[in-house]
Amino acid sequence: MSLLSAPRRAARVVGRAAEGIREDLDAAIARDPATDSRLEMALASPGLHAIWTHRLTHALWVNGHQLSARLISQAARAVTGVEIHPGATIGRRFFIDHGMGVVIGETAEVGDDVMLYHGVTLGGRSLEPVKRHPTLGDGVTVGAGAKVLGNITLGHGAQVGANAVVTKDVPSMCVATGIPAKVRTPEAGVDPQHALYDEPALWI
Template identity: 65%
Template sequence: MSWLSILREDLSAAKHRDPAANSSIELILGYPGLQAIWSHRITHRMWLRGWRVSARLISLWTRMVTGVEIHPGATIGRRFFIDHATGVVIGETAEIGDDVMLYQDVTLGGRSLEPVKRHPTLLDGVVVGAGARVLGPITIGRNAQVGANAVVVRDVPDGAVVVGVPGVIKKPQGDLQEQWAEDPAIWI
Protein backbone atom coordinates (compact mmCIF):
# COMPACT_ATOMS: atom_id res chain seq x y z
CA MET A 1 0.00 0.00 0.00
CA SER A 2 1.38 3.42 -0.94
CA TRP A 3 2.06 6.21 1.53
CA LEU A 4 -0.60 8.34 -0.09
CA SER A 5 -3.19 5.57 0.28
CA ILE A 6 -2.35 5.16 3.97
CA LEU A 7 -2.65 8.91 4.59
CA ARG A 8 -5.98 9.01 2.75
CA GLU A 9 -7.28 6.11 4.85
CA ASP A 10 -6.29 7.92 8.06
CA LEU A 11 -7.99 11.08 6.83
CA SER A 12 -11.13 9.17 5.87
CA ALA A 13 -11.20 7.45 9.28
CA ALA A 14 -10.99 10.84 11.01
CA LYS A 15 -13.86 12.21 8.90
CA HIS A 16 -15.95 9.13 9.62
CA ARG A 17 -15.35 9.12 13.39
CA ASP A 18 -15.62 12.82 14.19
CA PRO A 19 -18.98 14.44 13.47
CA ALA A 20 -17.44 17.86 14.21
CA ALA A 21 -15.01 17.59 11.27
CA ASN A 22 -16.12 19.94 8.52
CA SER A 23 -13.46 19.47 5.85
CA SER A 24 -10.27 17.65 4.94
CA ILE A 25 -8.30 20.90 5.24
CA GLU A 26 -9.58 21.39 8.81
CA LEU A 27 -8.55 17.85 9.69
CA ILE A 28 -5.10 18.12 8.12
CA LEU A 29 -4.27 21.51 9.65
CA GLY A 30 -6.19 21.45 12.91
CA TYR A 31 -6.31 17.91 14.27
CA PRO A 32 -3.25 17.09 16.40
CA GLY A 33 -4.27 13.44 16.67
CA LEU A 34 -4.10 13.04 12.92
CA GLN A 35 -0.81 14.94 12.75
CA ALA A 36 0.65 12.71 15.49
CA ILE A 37 -0.43 9.55 13.66
CA TRP A 38 1.16 10.72 10.43
CA SER A 39 4.36 11.65 12.22
CA HIS A 40 4.39 8.22 13.87
CA ARG A 41 4.02 6.49 10.52
CA ILE A 42 7.27 8.20 9.46
CA THR A 43 9.17 7.68 12.72
CA HIS A 44 8.14 4.02 12.91
CA ARG A 45 9.74 3.34 9.53
CA MET A 46 12.86 5.18 10.68
CA TRP A 47 12.89 3.10 13.87
CA LEU A 48 12.67 -0.15 11.92
CA ARG A 49 15.56 0.95 9.68
CA GLY A 50 17.76 1.62 12.69
CA TRP A 51 17.56 5.42 12.65
CA ARG A 52 16.49 5.39 16.26
CA VAL A 53 17.91 8.67 17.54
CA SER A 54 16.41 10.59 14.61
CA ALA A 55 13.09 8.83 15.11
CA ARG A 56 13.07 9.71 18.82
CA LEU A 57 13.90 13.36 18.12
CA ILE A 58 11.05 13.70 15.62
CA SER A 59 8.77 11.90 18.08
CA LEU A 60 9.78 14.39 20.80
CA TRP A 61 9.06 17.34 18.50
CA THR A 62 5.68 15.82 17.60
CA ARG A 63 4.82 15.47 21.30
CA MET A 64 5.67 19.13 21.91
CA VAL A 65 3.50 20.27 18.99
CA THR A 66 0.53 17.90 19.36
CA GLY A 67 0.48 16.81 23.01
CA VAL A 68 0.55 13.18 21.84
CA GLU A 69 3.45 10.87 22.68
CA ILE A 70 3.75 7.80 20.48
CA HIS A 71 6.97 5.84 20.81
CA PRO A 72 8.46 5.16 17.35
CA GLY A 73 8.65 1.45 18.20
CA ALA A 74 4.89 1.10 18.68
CA THR A 75 3.06 -0.78 15.93
CA ILE A 76 -0.11 0.89 14.66
CA GLY A 77 -2.58 -0.51 12.14
CA ARG A 78 -4.68 1.13 9.48
CA ARG A 79 -7.39 3.76 9.95
CA PHE A 80 -6.30 4.63 13.50
CA PHE A 81 -7.82 7.79 15.00
CA ILE A 82 -7.16 9.80 18.16
CA ASP A 83 -10.02 12.17 18.98
CA HIS A 84 -9.09 15.37 20.85
CA ALA A 85 -5.62 13.84 21.26
CA THR A 86 -4.06 15.81 24.14
CA GLY A 87 -2.33 13.70 26.76
CA VAL A 88 -2.28 10.42 24.81
CA VAL A 89 0.74 8.19 25.54
CA ILE A 90 1.50 5.02 23.58
CA GLY A 91 4.48 2.95 24.73
CA GLU A 92 7.21 1.26 22.72
CA THR A 93 5.86 -2.30 22.59
CA ALA A 94 2.21 -1.35 22.17
CA GLU A 95 0.45 -2.97 19.23
CA ILE A 96 -2.69 -1.41 17.78
CA GLY A 97 -4.86 -3.14 15.19
CA ASP A 98 -6.96 -1.66 12.39
CA ASP A 99 -9.90 0.70 12.96
CA VAL A 100 -8.97 1.52 16.56
CA MET A 101 -10.00 4.80 18.19
CA LEU A 102 -8.63 6.49 21.30
CA TYR A 103 -9.97 9.56 23.05
CA GLN A 104 -7.93 12.18 24.93
CA ASP A 105 -5.66 11.41 27.87
CA VAL A 106 -5.41 7.65 27.16
CA THR A 107 -2.29 5.78 28.27
CA LEU A 108 -1.19 2.49 26.73
CA GLY A 109 1.55 1.95 29.29
CA GLY A 110 3.95 -0.65 30.57
CA ARG A 111 4.24 -2.40 33.91
CA SER A 112 7.80 -3.69 33.63
CA LEU A 113 11.28 -2.25 33.38
CA GLU A 114 12.55 -5.32 31.54
CA PRO A 115 13.26 -5.05 27.78
CA VAL A 116 10.33 -7.33 26.84
CA LYS A 117 6.77 -6.91 25.55
CA ARG A 118 5.43 -4.65 28.30
CA HIS A 119 2.64 -2.62 26.67
CA PRO A 120 -0.89 -3.60 25.62
CA THR A 121 -2.15 -5.03 22.36
CA LEU A 122 -5.43 -3.58 21.06
CA LEU A 123 -7.04 -5.76 18.41
CA ASP A 124 -9.15 -4.47 15.51
CA GLY A 125 -12.10 -2.18 16.23
CA VAL A 126 -11.24 -1.31 19.85
CA VAL A 127 -12.45 2.01 21.31
CA VAL A 128 -10.74 3.42 24.41
CA GLY A 129 -12.55 6.19 26.31
CA ALA A 130 -11.11 9.43 27.67
CA GLY A 131 -8.68 9.13 30.55
CA ALA A 132 -8.43 5.34 30.42
CA ARG A 133 -5.23 3.56 31.43
CA VAL A 134 -4.50 0.24 29.74
CA LEU A 135 -1.39 -1.16 31.35
CA GLY A 136 0.92 -4.09 30.79
CA PRO A 137 1.28 -6.82 28.17
CA ILE A 138 -2.44 -7.52 27.98
CA THR A 139 -4.77 -7.95 25.01
CA ILE A 140 -7.96 -5.98 24.43
CA GLY A 141 -10.15 -8.14 22.16
CA ARG A 142 -11.71 -7.22 18.83
CA ASN A 143 -14.46 -4.59 19.01
CA ALA A 144 -14.09 -4.27 22.79
CA GLN A 145 -14.68 -0.93 24.49
CA VAL A 146 -12.78 0.53 27.42
CA GLY A 147 -14.85 3.05 29.38
CA ALA A 148 -13.72 6.53 30.30
CA ASN A 149 -11.22 6.60 33.20
CA ALA A 150 -11.08 2.80 33.45
CA VAL A 151 -7.84 1.20 34.60
CA VAL A 152 -7.36 -2.09 32.75
CA VAL A 153 -4.62 -4.55 33.76
CA ARG A 154 -6.14 -7.85 32.55
CA ASP A 155 -7.12 -9.21 29.14
CA VAL A 156 -10.52 -8.16 27.78
CA PRO A 157 -12.44 -10.57 25.51
CA ASP A 158 -13.79 -9.71 22.07
CA GLY A 159 -16.86 -7.47 22.13
CA ALA A 160 -16.76 -6.78 25.87
CA VAL A 161 -17.08 -3.46 27.66
CA VAL A 162 -14.70 -2.82 30.56
CA VAL A 163 -15.30 -0.01 33.07
CA GLY A 164 -14.10 1.18 36.45
CA VAL A 165 -11.04 1.04 38.66
CA PRO A 166 -9.94 -1.67 38.54
CA GLY A 167 -11.54 -2.52 35.21
CA VAL A 168 -14.57 -4.79 35.39
CA ILE A 169 -15.76 -6.59 32.26
CA LYS A 170 -19.38 -6.21 31.29
CA LYS A 171 -20.82 -8.18 28.40
CA PRO A 172 -23.33 -5.98 26.59
CA GLN A 173 -26.84 -7.43 26.63
CA GLY A 174 -29.31 -6.21 24.03
CA ASP A 175 -29.60 -2.48 23.33
CA LEU A 176 -26.52 -0.54 24.48
CA GLN A 177 -28.45 2.76 24.44
CA GLU A 178 -30.82 1.37 27.05
CA GLN A 179 -27.93 0.05 29.18
CA TRP A 180 -26.19 3.43 29.05
CA ALA A 181 -29.22 5.12 30.55
CA GLU A 182 -29.05 2.70 33.49
CA ASP A 183 -25.25 2.55 33.93
CA PRO A 184 -23.37 5.74 32.97
CA ALA A 185 -20.02 4.00 33.59
CA ILE A 186 -20.47 2.26 30.23
CA TRP A 187 -20.19 5.58 28.35
CA ILE A 188 -17.06 5.70 26.27
Template identity: 65%
Template sequence: MPRPLDRVLDAVASVREDLAAARRRDPASTDDLTMLLSSPGLHAIWVHRAAHRLWARGDRPSRTAAVVLAQGARSITGVEIHPGATIGRRFFIDHGMGVVVGETAEVGDDVMLYHGVTLGGRSMQRVKRHPTVGDGAVIGAGARIIGPVLVGAGAQIGANAVVVKDVPDGATAVGVPATVRRGAAHPEEQMDPAIYI
Protein backbone atom coordinates (compact mmCIF):
# COMPACT_ATOMS: atom_id res chain seq x y z
CA MET A 1 0.00 0.00 0.00
CA PRO A 2 1.45 3.40 -1.00
CA ARG A 3 2.51 5.72 1.79
CA PRO A 4 0.74 9.10 2.11
CA LEU A 5 3.87 10.96 1.00
CA ASP A 6 4.10 8.79 -2.12
CA ARG A 7 0.47 9.61 -2.94
CA VAL A 8 1.16 13.34 -2.58
CA LEU A 9 4.26 13.10 -4.79
CA ASP A 10 2.30 11.13 -7.39
CA ALA A 11 -0.49 13.74 -7.35
CA VAL A 12 1.99 16.60 -7.78
CA ALA A 13 3.66 14.77 -10.68
CA SER A 14 0.26 14.18 -12.29
CA VAL A 15 -0.69 17.87 -11.96
CA ARG A 16 2.62 18.91 -13.53
CA GLU A 17 2.10 16.45 -16.39
CA ASP A 18 -1.44 17.80 -16.96
CA LEU A 19 -0.20 21.39 -16.94
CA ALA A 20 2.51 20.59 -19.49
CA ALA A 21 -0.05 18.85 -21.73
CA ALA A 22 -2.44 21.80 -21.44
CA ARG A 23 0.29 24.29 -22.30
CA ARG A 24 1.20 22.27 -25.41
CA ARG A 25 -2.42 22.17 -26.59
CA ASP A 26 -3.66 25.64 -25.68
CA PRO A 27 -2.01 28.46 -27.62
CA ALA A 28 -3.77 31.00 -25.38
CA SER A 29 -2.06 29.73 -22.23
CA THR A 30 0.47 32.11 -20.76
CA ASP A 31 2.02 30.20 -17.88
CA ASP A 32 1.50 27.26 -15.55
CA LEU A 33 0.22 29.33 -12.64
CA THR A 34 -2.53 30.90 -14.74
CA MET A 35 -3.54 27.49 -16.09
CA LEU A 36 -3.46 26.01 -12.58
CA LEU A 37 -5.78 28.69 -11.25
CA SER A 38 -8.11 29.28 -14.20
CA SER A 39 -8.58 26.19 -16.38
CA PRO A 40 -12.00 24.59 -15.79
CA GLY A 41 -10.99 21.56 -17.86
CA LEU A 42 -8.01 20.89 -15.62
CA HIS A 43 -10.05 21.49 -12.47
CA ALA A 44 -12.69 19.03 -13.69
CA ILE A 45 -10.19 16.26 -14.38
CA TRP A 46 -8.42 16.76 -11.05
CA VAL A 47 -11.70 16.50 -9.15
CA HIS A 48 -12.66 13.52 -11.32
CA ARG A 49 -9.53 11.64 -10.27
CA ALA A 50 -10.47 12.01 -6.60
CA ALA A 51 -14.10 11.08 -7.29
CA HIS A 52 -13.04 8.06 -9.37
CA ARG A 53 -10.91 6.75 -6.50
CA LEU A 54 -13.93 7.00 -4.20
CA TRP A 55 -16.18 5.34 -6.79
CA ALA A 56 -13.73 2.44 -7.21
CA ARG A 57 -14.10 1.52 -3.54
CA GLY A 58 -17.54 0.20 -4.46
CA ASP A 59 -19.37 0.79 -1.18
CA ARG A 60 -22.47 2.97 -1.03
CA PRO A 61 -21.03 5.81 1.16
CA SER A 62 -17.96 6.14 -1.08
CA ARG A 63 -20.05 6.13 -4.25
CA THR A 64 -22.43 8.71 -2.83
CA ALA A 65 -19.49 10.93 -1.89
CA ALA A 66 -18.03 10.45 -5.39
CA VAL A 67 -21.26 11.55 -7.07
CA VAL A 68 -21.62 14.57 -4.78
CA LEU A 69 -18.01 15.56 -5.49
CA ALA A 70 -18.54 15.17 -9.25
CA GLN A 71 -21.71 17.26 -9.17
CA GLY A 72 -19.93 19.96 -7.19
CA ALA A 73 -17.24 20.08 -9.86
CA ARG A 74 -19.94 20.25 -12.56
CA SER A 75 -21.58 23.25 -10.91
CA ILE A 76 -18.26 25.09 -10.75
CA THR A 77 -16.62 24.06 -14.05
CA GLY A 78 -19.53 23.26 -16.38
CA VAL A 79 -17.92 19.87 -17.04
CA GLU A 80 -19.82 16.73 -16.03
CA ILE A 81 -17.69 13.61 -15.67
CA HIS A 82 -19.32 10.63 -14.01
CA PRO A 83 -17.02 9.24 -11.29
CA GLY A 84 -17.25 5.78 -12.87
CA ALA A 85 -15.64 6.95 -16.13
CA THR A 86 -12.06 5.83 -16.70
CA ILE A 87 -9.77 8.59 -18.00
CA GLY A 88 -6.12 8.31 -18.96
CA ARG A 89 -3.15 10.59 -18.48
CA ARG A 90 -2.60 14.03 -19.99
CA PHE A 91 -6.33 14.42 -20.76
CA PHE A 92 -7.22 17.98 -21.70
CA ILE A 93 -10.56 19.74 -22.13
CA ASP A 94 -10.24 23.08 -23.92
CA HIS A 95 -12.79 25.62 -22.58
CA GLY A 96 -14.79 22.81 -20.98
CA MET A 97 -18.30 24.20 -20.72
CA GLY A 98 -20.95 21.64 -21.59
CA VAL A 99 -18.72 18.56 -21.71
CA VAL A 100 -20.43 15.34 -20.54
CA VAL A 101 -18.61 12.04 -19.98
CA GLY A 102 -20.81 9.09 -19.03
CA GLU A 103 -20.30 6.40 -16.42
CA THR A 104 -18.91 3.60 -18.60
CA ALA A 105 -16.82 5.84 -20.87
CA GLU A 106 -13.17 4.89 -21.22
CA VAL A 107 -10.74 7.55 -22.40
CA GLY A 108 -7.11 6.85 -23.25
CA ASP A 109 -3.97 8.92 -22.76
CA ASP A 110 -3.33 12.25 -24.53
CA VAL A 111 -6.96 12.77 -25.54
CA MET A 112 -8.27 16.28 -26.16
CA LEU A 113 -11.91 17.38 -26.05
CA TYR A 114 -13.26 20.76 -27.01
CA HIS A 115 -16.30 22.37 -25.37
CA GLY A 116 -19.73 20.85 -25.68
CA VAL A 117 -18.55 17.26 -26.32
CA THR A 118 -20.77 14.41 -25.14
CA LEU A 119 -19.54 10.87 -24.58
CA GLY A 120 -23.04 9.57 -24.02
CA GLY A 121 -24.95 6.35 -23.57
CA ARG A 122 -27.57 4.67 -25.70
CA SER A 123 -28.97 2.11 -23.27
CA MET A 124 -30.77 2.11 -19.96
CA GLN A 125 -29.26 -1.28 -19.07
CA ARG A 126 -26.36 -1.62 -16.61
CA VAL A 127 -23.88 -2.55 -19.35
CA LYS A 128 -21.01 -0.88 -21.20
CA ARG A 129 -23.08 1.88 -22.81
CA HIS A 130 -20.65 4.76 -23.39
CA PRO A 131 -17.77 5.24 -25.86
CA THR A 132 -14.19 4.09 -25.64
CA VAL A 133 -11.77 6.73 -26.93
CA GLY A 134 -8.26 5.65 -27.93
CA ASP A 135 -4.98 7.35 -27.12
CA GLY A 136 -4.31 10.66 -28.84
CA ALA A 137 -7.82 11.19 -30.22
CA VAL A 138 -9.10 14.74 -30.72
CA ILE A 139 -12.84 15.44 -30.47
CA GLY A 140 -14.10 18.74 -31.88
CA ALA A 141 -16.52 21.21 -30.29
CA GLY A 142 -20.09 20.03 -29.93
CA ALA A 143 -19.42 16.48 -31.10
CA ARG A 144 -21.65 13.72 -29.78
CA ILE A 145 -20.30 10.20 -29.53
CA ILE A 146 -23.18 7.99 -28.49
CA GLY A 147 -23.17 4.37 -27.37
CA PRO A 148 -20.45 1.76 -26.81
CA VAL A 149 -18.56 2.73 -29.96
CA LEU A 150 -14.79 2.75 -30.32
CA VAL A 151 -12.96 5.89 -31.41
CA GLY A 152 -9.54 4.62 -32.43
CA ALA A 153 -6.13 5.92 -31.42
CA GLY A 154 -5.23 9.17 -33.15
CA ALA A 155 -8.72 9.56 -34.62
CA GLN A 156 -10.24 13.00 -35.14
CA ILE A 157 -13.92 13.78 -34.67
CA GLY A 158 -15.14 16.96 -36.34
CA ALA A 159 -17.09 19.71 -34.63
CA ASN A 160 -20.80 18.90 -34.20
CA ALA A 161 -20.36 15.38 -35.61
CA VAL A 162 -22.70 12.69 -34.32
CA VAL A 163 -20.80 9.41 -34.06
CA VAL A 164 -22.79 6.19 -33.58
CA LYS A 165 -20.38 3.75 -35.27
CA ASP A 166 -16.73 2.86 -34.66
CA VAL A 167 -14.04 5.17 -36.02
CA PRO A 168 -10.78 3.41 -36.95
CA ASP A 169 -7.33 4.43 -35.71
CA GLY A 170 -6.09 7.60 -37.41
CA ALA A 171 -9.34 8.27 -39.28
CA THR A 172 -11.44 11.43 -39.34
CA ALA A 173 -15.21 11.41 -38.80
CA VAL A 174 -17.39 14.40 -39.72
CA GLY A 175 -21.07 15.13 -40.23
CA VAL A 176 -24.48 14.04 -38.97
CA PRO A 177 -24.47 11.11 -38.89
CA ALA A 178 -20.69 11.03 -39.02
CA THR A 179 -18.99 9.53 -42.02
CA VAL A 180 -15.46 8.22 -41.73
CA ARG A 181 -12.53 9.25 -43.87
CA ARG A 182 -9.26 7.39 -43.64
CA GLY A 183 -6.26 9.45 -42.61
CA ALA A 184 -5.96 12.91 -41.16
CA ALA A 185 -8.22 15.65 -42.47
CA HIS A 186 -5.27 17.67 -43.75
CA PRO A 187 -2.17 15.51 -43.30
CA GLU A 188 0.14 18.25 -44.50
CA GLU A 189 -1.09 20.60 -41.78
CA GLN A 190 -2.44 18.20 -39.11
CA MET A 191 -5.35 20.56 -38.49
CA ASP A 192 -7.73 19.91 -35.63
CA PRO A 193 -11.22 18.76 -36.59
CA ALA A 194 -12.64 21.60 -34.53
CA ILE A 195 -12.46 23.74 -37.68
CA TYR A 196 -15.21 21.71 -39.34
CA ILE A 197 -18.86 22.58 -39.02
Protein backbone atom coordinates (compact mmCIF):
# COMPACT_ATOMS: atom_id res chain seq x y z
CA MET A 1 0.00 0.00 0.00
CA SER A 2 2.78 2.41 0.93
CA LEU A 3 4.59 1.66 -2.34
CA LEU A 4 1.51 2.78 -4.24
CA SER A 5 0.78 5.80 -2.06
CA ALA A 6 4.20 7.42 -2.53
CA PRO A 7 3.85 7.83 -6.34
CA ARG A 8 0.31 9.09 -5.84
CA ARG A 9 1.48 11.69 -3.34
CA ALA A 10 4.25 12.75 -5.72
CA ALA A 11 1.76 13.02 -8.57
CA ARG A 12 -0.52 15.21 -6.44
CA VAL A 13 2.38 17.48 -5.51
CA VAL A 14 3.41 17.85 -9.16
CA GLY A 15 -0.19 18.47 -10.16
CA ARG A 16 -0.63 21.21 -7.57
CA ALA A 17 2.66 22.83 -8.64
CA ALA A 18 1.62 22.80 -12.31
CA GLU A 19 -1.76 24.30 -11.44
CA GLY A 20 -0.04 27.02 -9.40
CA ILE A 21 2.27 27.88 -12.28
CA ARG A 22 -0.69 28.19 -14.66
CA GLU A 23 -2.51 30.40 -12.17
CA ASP A 24 0.52 32.64 -11.74
CA LEU A 25 0.95 32.93 -15.51
CA ASP A 26 -2.70 33.76 -16.12
CA ALA A 27 -2.70 36.31 -13.29
CA ALA A 28 0.40 37.96 -14.76
CA ILE A 29 -1.09 38.12 -18.25
CA ALA A 30 -4.31 39.60 -16.88
CA ARG A 31 -2.36 42.41 -15.17
CA ASP A 32 0.31 43.10 -17.81
CA PRO A 33 -1.03 44.50 -21.09
CA ALA A 34 2.45 44.25 -22.65
CA THR A 35 2.03 40.54 -23.39
CA ASP A 36 -0.67 37.94 -23.92
CA SER A 37 1.66 34.97 -24.31
CA ARG A 38 2.17 32.45 -21.52
CA LEU A 39 5.48 31.42 -23.06
CA GLU A 40 6.82 34.98 -23.23
CA MET A 41 5.67 35.68 -19.68
CA ALA A 42 7.23 32.47 -18.38
CA LEU A 43 10.57 33.20 -20.04
CA ALA A 44 10.82 36.97 -19.61
CA SER A 45 9.16 38.01 -16.35
CA PRO A 46 11.62 38.52 -13.48
CA GLY A 47 8.71 38.99 -11.11
CA LEU A 48 7.37 35.53 -11.90
CA HIS A 49 10.84 34.00 -11.67
CA ALA A 50 11.20 35.52 -8.20
CA ILE A 51 7.79 34.23 -7.12
CA TRP A 52 8.43 30.71 -8.38
CA THR A 53 11.82 30.62 -6.69
CA HIS A 54 10.19 31.81 -3.48
CA ARG A 55 7.67 28.99 -3.58
CA LEU A 56 10.61 26.57 -3.62
CA THR A 57 12.62 28.36 -0.93
CA HIS A 58 9.60 28.72 1.35
CA ALA A 59 9.01 24.96 1.18
CA LEU A 60 12.65 24.42 2.11
CA TRP A 61 12.40 26.99 4.92
CA VAL A 62 9.36 25.48 6.62
CA ASN A 63 10.88 22.00 6.34
CA GLY A 64 14.03 22.97 8.23
CA HIS A 65 16.42 23.67 5.35
CA GLN A 66 16.95 27.35 6.15
CA LEU A 67 20.50 27.68 4.85
CA SER A 68 19.65 26.14 1.47
CA ALA A 69 16.59 28.37 1.28
CA ARG A 70 18.60 31.52 1.98
CA LEU A 71 21.31 30.66 -0.53
CA ILE A 72 18.79 29.99 -3.29
CA SER A 73 16.85 33.16 -2.47
CA GLN A 74 20.05 35.22 -2.64
CA ALA A 75 20.85 33.75 -6.04
CA ALA A 76 17.34 34.67 -7.20
CA ARG A 77 17.84 38.19 -5.87
CA ALA A 78 20.97 38.59 -7.99
CA VAL A 79 19.17 37.38 -11.10
CA THR A 80 15.77 39.08 -10.72
CA GLY A 81 16.41 42.15 -8.56
CA VAL A 82 13.65 40.94 -6.22
CA GLU A 83 14.41 39.97 -2.60
CA ILE A 84 11.82 37.76 -0.91
CA HIS A 85 12.82 36.20 2.39
CA PRO A 86 12.07 32.46 2.37
CA GLY A 87 10.07 32.84 5.58
CA ALA A 88 7.51 35.16 3.98
CA THR A 89 4.10 33.67 3.27
CA ILE A 90 2.80 34.34 -0.25
CA GLY A 91 -0.69 33.56 -1.52
CA ARG A 92 -1.98 32.42 -4.90
CA ARG A 93 -1.92 34.42 -8.14
CA PHE A 94 0.63 36.89 -6.77
CA PHE A 95 2.24 39.18 -9.35
CA ILE A 96 5.20 41.57 -9.21
CA ASP A 97 5.26 43.90 -12.20
CA HIS A 98 8.76 44.81 -13.44
CA GLY A 99 10.19 43.48 -10.18
CA MET A 100 13.38 45.46 -9.70
CA GLY A 101 13.93 46.65 -6.15
CA VAL A 102 11.07 44.79 -4.47
CA VAL A 103 11.88 43.64 -0.90
CA ILE A 104 9.60 41.37 1.15
CA GLY A 105 10.61 40.64 4.74
CA GLU A 106 10.65 37.39 6.68
CA THR A 107 7.35 37.70 8.56
CA ALA A 108 5.36 39.34 5.75
CA GLU A 109 2.09 37.66 4.84
CA VAL A 110 0.60 38.25 1.39
CA GLY A 111 -2.89 37.10 0.46
CA ASP A 112 -4.28 35.93 -2.87
CA ASP A 113 -4.49 38.08 -6.02
CA VAL A 114 -2.04 40.70 -4.73
CA MET A 115 0.00 42.90 -7.07
CA LEU A 116 3.17 44.84 -6.29
CA TYR A 117 4.96 47.23 -8.61
CA HIS A 118 8.72 47.79 -8.71
CA GLY A 119 10.52 49.35 -5.78
CA VAL A 120 7.97 48.22 -3.17
CA THR A 121 9.20 47.36 0.33
CA LEU A 122 7.23 45.24 2.77
CA GLY A 123 9.60 45.99 5.63
CA GLY A 124 9.96 45.81 9.39
CA ARG A 125 10.19 48.45 12.11
CA SER A 126 11.49 46.23 14.90
CA LEU A 127 14.71 44.34 15.56
CA GLU A 128 12.94 41.89 17.87
CA PRO A 129 12.30 38.30 16.65
CA VAL A 130 8.54 38.86 16.41
CA LYS A 131 5.95 39.44 13.68
CA ARG A 132 7.43 42.65 12.34
CA HIS A 133 6.39 42.86 8.68
CA PRO A 134 3.05 43.72 7.06
CA THR A 135 0.07 41.51 6.33
CA LEU A 136 -1.65 42.15 2.99
CA GLY A 137 -5.18 40.89 2.44
CA ASP A 138 -6.55 39.49 -0.79
CA GLY A 139 -6.68 41.76 -3.82
CA VAL A 140 -4.30 44.43 -2.50
CA THR A 141 -2.31 46.56 -4.96
CA VAL A 142 0.82 48.50 -3.91
CA GLY A 143 2.14 51.16 -6.29
CA ALA A 144 5.73 51.69 -7.42
CA GLY A 145 8.17 52.80 -4.75
CA ALA A 146 5.75 52.48 -1.85
CA LYS A 147 7.02 51.44 1.59
CA VAL A 148 4.69 49.43 3.81
CA LEU A 149 6.41 49.11 7.18
CA GLY A 150 5.81 47.26 10.41
CA ASN A 151 3.32 44.75 11.75
CA ILE A 152 0.33 46.40 10.11
CA THR A 153 -2.53 45.09 8.02
CA LEU A 154 -3.76 46.19 4.62
CA GLY A 155 -7.32 44.91 4.35
CA HIS A 156 -8.67 43.11 1.31
CA GLY A 157 -8.89 45.27 -1.78
CA ALA A 158 -6.83 48.09 -0.26
CA GLN A 159 -4.82 50.22 -2.69
CA VAL A 160 -1.53 51.98 -1.92
CA GLY A 161 -0.39 54.83 -4.17
CA ALA A 162 3.06 55.14 -5.69
CA ASN A 163 5.79 56.32 -3.27
CA ALA A 164 3.47 56.22 -0.26
CA VAL A 165 4.91 55.43 3.17
CA VAL A 166 2.40 53.35 5.13
CA THR A 167 2.97 52.67 8.83
CA LYS A 168 -0.63 52.20 10.01
CA ASP A 169 -3.41 49.79 9.12
CA VAL A 170 -5.39 50.43 5.95
CA PRO A 171 -9.00 49.21 6.10
CA SER A 172 -10.46 47.01 3.38
CA MET A 173 -11.35 48.74 0.10
CA CYS A 174 -9.62 51.99 1.13
CA VAL A 175 -6.86 54.01 -0.53
CA ALA A 176 -3.59 55.09 1.15
CA THR A 177 -1.50 57.83 -0.47
CA GLY A 178 1.24 60.26 0.52
CA ILE A 179 4.09 60.56 3.04
CA PRO A 180 3.07 59.67 5.65
CA ALA A 181 0.16 57.89 4.03
CA LYS A 182 -3.32 59.19 4.60
CA VAL A 183 -6.23 56.82 4.23
CA ARG A 184 -9.46 57.69 2.50
CA THR A 185 -12.56 55.72 1.65
CA PRO A 186 -13.72 56.04 -1.97
CA GLU A 187 -17.30 57.10 -2.59
CA ALA A 188 -19.84 54.33 -2.78
CA GLY A 189 -19.56 52.41 -6.02
CA VAL A 190 -16.06 53.70 -6.88
CA ASP A 191 -13.37 51.07 -7.39
CA PRO A 192 -10.48 51.82 -4.97
CA GLN A 193 -7.97 51.25 -7.77
CA HIS A 194 -9.71 53.86 -9.91
CA ALA A 195 -9.77 56.23 -6.95
CA LEU A 196 -5.99 56.39 -7.08
CA TYR A 197 -6.26 58.36 -10.32
CA ASP A 198 -7.91 61.23 -8.43
CA GLU A 199 -4.33 62.24 -7.50
CA PRO A 200 -2.37 61.80 -10.75
CA ALA A 201 0.79 63.35 -9.27
CA LEU A 202 1.25 60.16 -7.29
CA TRP A 203 1.96 58.28 -10.51
CA ILE A 204 4.73 60.57 -11.73
